[in-house]
Amino acid sequence: MINPWLAVADAHSSVASMARGNRYDKEKDAMTIDVEGLTKAYRGTYAVRDVSFSVRSGKVTGFLGPNGAGKSTTMRSIVGLDRPDAGRARIDGSEYRTFAAPLREVGALLDARAAHRSRSALNHLASIAATHRIPRSRVDEVLEATGLSAVARKKVGGFSLGMGQRLGIAAALLGDPGTLILDEPVNGLDPEGVTWVRELLARLAAEGRTVFLSSHLLNELALIADHVIIIGRGEIIADAPIGSLTERGDGRVRVRTPDAPALTRRITSAGATVASSEPGVLDVEGLSAEQIARAAHEAGVLLTELTPLRQTLEEAYNRLTRDAQEFVSA
Numbered sequence: 001m002i003n004p005w006l007a008v009a010d011a012h013s014s015v016a017s018m019a020r021g022n023r024y025d026k027e028k029d030a031m032t033i034d035v036e037g038l039t040k041a042y043r044g045t046y047a048v049r050d051v052s053f054s055v056r057s058g059k060v061t062g063f064l065g066p067n068g069a070g071k072s073t074t075m076r077s078i079v080g081l082d083r084p085d086a087g088r089a090r091i092d093g094s095e096y097r098t099f100a101a102p103l104r105e106v107g108a109l110l111d112a113r114a115a116h117r118s119r120s121a122l123n124h125l126a127s128i129a130a131t132h133r134i135p136r137s138r139v140d141e142v143l144e145a146t147g148l149s150a151v152a153r154k155k156v157g158g159f160s161l162g163m164g165q166r167l168g169i170a171a172a173l174l175g176d177p178g179t180l181i182l183d184e185p186v187n188g189l190d191p192e193g194v195t196w197v198r199e200l201l202a203r204l205a206a207e208g209r210t211v212f213l214s215s216h217l218l219n220e221l222a223l224i225a226d227h228v229i230i231i232g233r234g235e236i237i238a239d240a241p242i243g244s245l246t247e248r249g250d251g252r253v254r255v256r257t258p259d260a261p262a263l264t265r266r267i268t269s270a271g272a273t274v275a276s277s278e279p280g281v282l283d284v285e286g287l288s289a290e291q292i293a294r295a296a297h298e299a300g301v302l303l304t305e306l307t308p309l310r311q312t313l314e315e316a317y318n319r320l321t322r323d324a325q326e327f328v329s330a
């Protein structure tokens with residue numbers, strides 16, 4: 001069976017490879033992540049199986065999937081922390097291990113608790129900068145950019161989960177990389193922190209960088225991501241712009257009218273099914289918005305709202321992963 005969400009991705013990849021706009025570094029080609037046939041098994045069980053997708057520059061791409069779906073394995077394989085059994089991942093055409101200055105190419109947040117607990121945020125970042133020949137001035141810049149300047153001299157061990165996330169993002173930004181790979185960057189952030197991440201990632205993408213993040217917080221991801229890749233049981237089950245995932249609702253149209261009985265009579269005789277949750281509001285199935293508008297016009301009924309209902313990312317996700325849940329709660 002053809003999966004329409006994967007077909008959308010194919011159409012985009014050919015367009016994108018022809019017209020690589022939105023460049024981060026105009027001297028270079030556009031940055032992308034290309035994963036091809038990635039397969040990894042642990043003790044005979046696939047963590048990821050023949051996973052292929054591309055993440056393009058200039059937009060924020062979300063990576064979604066239930067627990068154990070293979071998100072971390074995929075992200076770790078991209079940056080060479082996991083060794084796949086088959087397939088490969090390339091960033092801007094090259095494997096991560098071949099980069100002479102990897103932090104300048106790729107910033108990764110894969111474990112927000114990776115910093116030494118006894119070190120200050122400043123020392124943590126300064127030591128990374130020193131070992132990667134990144135100017136010390138950059139440390140102050142990323143502390144400022146991530147809102148950590150005031151706590152820069154505090155020990156990381158005393159940081160909240162949200163502060164730890166900010167520090168992980170600061171470390172990822174240190175080399176001013178063209179590609180960012182962030183595993184659950186909004187986990188543990190308060191609403192202000194989530195808004196901050198959203199604005200930061202949108203800005204980084206607008207600069208032409210490649211931004212790839214995983215999250216199980218669907219509503220946040222819907223606000224942050226332009227494009228979504230969904231993985232279930234180690235296989236890609238959707239790869240599509242967020243708008244196309246949510247716009248395909250269930251075909252229902254919300255109609256508001258001061259003359260609900262007359263409109264209901266008219267459209268039910270035309271084959272529609274009508275439900276009403278409050279007076280003057282009809283949820284119509286079986287006719288398009290245009291057909292409803294025409295029926296209303298012919299019946300001389302005023303419409304004050306006519307809205308095709310979108311499914312939320314959560315509804316789209318639940319539908320797509322229903323069969324892919326490894327762990328279904330009782």
Ligand SMILES: Nc1ncnc2c1ncn2[C@@H]1O[C@H](COP(=O)(O)OP(=O)(O)OP(=O)(O)O)[C@@H](O)[C@H]1O
Nearest residue numbers: 042046047048065066067068069070071072073074
């Ligand atoms: N080091 C490992 N040893 C054994 N099994 C592993 C290892 N790493 C991952 N797995 C298994 O591989 C599968 C995919 O795990 P992975 O961590 O990639 O999923 P995930 O989508 O990131 O999950 P989560 O949302 O829970 O972090 C799981 O079944 C997991 O138990």
